[in-house]
Amino acid sequence: MENYLRVRGMHDILPGEVSKWYFIERVLTETVNIYGYKEIRTPIVESRSLFERSIGSESDIVSKEIYAFKDRKGRDIALRPEGTASVVRAFIESGMSTEKRVFRLYYYGPMFRYDRPQKGRYRQFYQFGVELLGGKDPFFDGEVVVMLHTIAKKLKIPKPYFLVNTLGCPQCKERYSGIIKDYFSKKVDHLCNDCKKRITSAPLRILDCKNSGCKKMVSDAPVISDLLCNDCQEHFKKFEEYIKVNNVPYKIDFHLVRGLDYYTRTVFELYVEGEENALAAGGRYDTLVQQLGGPDIPAVGFAIGMERIVNLIEYNTPAKPFFYLACIGEIAKLKGAAIINKLREEGIIIETDYEIESLRAHLKTANKTGARWCIIIGEDEIKKNEMIVKDMLTGKQLDISLDDYINKTKELLKC
Numbered sequence: 001m002e003n004y005l006r007v008r009g010m011h012d013i014l015p016g017e018v019s020k021w022y023f024i025e026r027v028l029t030e031t032v033n034i035y036g037y038k039e040i041r042t043p044i045v046e047s048r049s050l051f052e053r054s055i056g057s058e059s060d061i062v063s064k065e066i067y068a069f070k071d072r073k074g075r076d077i078a079l080r081p082e083g084t085a086s087v088v089r090a091f092i093e094s095g096m097s098t099e100k101r102v103f104r105l106y107y108y109g110p111m112f113r114y115d116r117p118q119k120g121r122y123r124q125f126y127q128f129g130v131e132l133l134g135g136k137d138p139f140f141d142g143e144v145v146v147m148l149h150t151i152a153k154k155l156k157i158p159k160p161y162f163l164v165n166t167l168g169c170p171q172c173k174e175r176y177s178g179i180i181k182d183y184f185s186k187k188v189d190h191l192c193n194d195c196k197k198r199i200t201s202a203p204l205r206i207l208d209c210k211n212s213g214c215k216k217m218v219s220d221a222p223v224i225s226d227l228l229c230n231d232c233q234e235h236f237k238k239f240e241e242y243i244k245v246n247n248v249p250y251k252i253d254f255h256l257v258r259g260l261d262y263y264t265r266t267v268f269e270l271y272v273e274g275e276e277n278a279l280a281a282g283g284r285y286d287t288l289v290q291q292l293g294g295p296d297i298p299a300v301g302f303a304i305g306m307e308r309i310v311n312l313i314e315y316n317t318p319a320k321p322f323f324y325l326a327c328i329g330e331i332a333k334l335k336g337a338a339i340i341n342k343l344r345e346e347g348i349i350i351e352t353d354y355e356i357e358s359l360r361a362h363l364k365t366a367n368k369t370g371a372r373w374c375i376i377i378g379e380d381e382i383k384k385n386e387m388i389v390k391d392m393l394t395g396k397q398l399d400i401s402l403d404d405y406i407n408k409t410k411e412l413l414k415c
């Protein structure tokens, strides 16, 4: 017989871990709801060209890591590697982009990248992200960073801090890109093979290279702050003021660029002390809506890597106490069939095993499941119109009348 295993890079989230995911998901959705965000659900499958156009066809995500294939009609399809492109596509397609107001949207779901699997990094991974569309004021950038900081605090992430930078408007970005190109052109021999190509296709991405040789040269590379236009300087200053007044811990990293083409002006990443990878990242993307065929609408957002958060935080479930039902004999079993569903209708958690015959085996199973109480019904109990409730912690038993068992089991849950 063949053994089936997970496909490389994929992972299961087992029942014991799910409560932690629920907890994080609840903190995320409740927090962004307070800030006025509404959920949007887009498909996992999109046209491949959507990601080429938005993230950039030269980016690692699109050139190396995308899960792309042809469907049965020969359409070029891709599994989404990130959420922003899909949200912007839906924003335009649905007509939301024609309303002249700010939209605050959030999304949650699996993303796919054919990346090298490492601890906490998978080829199917979950992202929670927000997109604020239609706001160009730097205070919007500040607000999303403050919201992300609030999330980090609510999740009790130890010592979170932000790296922030600006990439400038398209004109500043273009100028900076030229300067970076000149700078690295003189050092081309020392660059990794990927970066050699990046010099012509996307010079700014050299600043994001993980190769240690490239990294060294990046630290001496020119910074954008020296050549920003007045508007871009002003934008970054106001953004800083907003996060300062809200006590967000941050450092400026003038070489922070992010690996996606669509960012303009503010970019940021959320870190914790002692961790190499960012927990969340985002920025402003003022040209993307137009680039994807919509009107000229500025936007800013971020995405959180769920697996990173799951690995980082401690969460011990205060499991809800529940009952186990042990019925012995045919008559008791039938009576039990009605009782168990009455209790469930009342919202009381209770389980049983219909195949077990003996009390001993029932009690063993009740123990394994972790039930707090075991309800026992046998022929004697039926005759007396009673049930026995055994406290699995103390071993104490009490008799409860079958005329009043719903209220009595509810009382037990309160103590």
Ligand SMILES: [Zn+2]
Residues within 6 Å of the ligand: 168, 169, 170, 171, 172, 173, 228, 229, 230, 231, 232
């Ligand atoms: Zn500018």
Ligand SMILES: [Zn+2]
Residues within 6 Å of the ligand: 191, 192, 193, 194, 195, 206, 209, 210, 211, 214
């Ligand atoms: Zn490199």
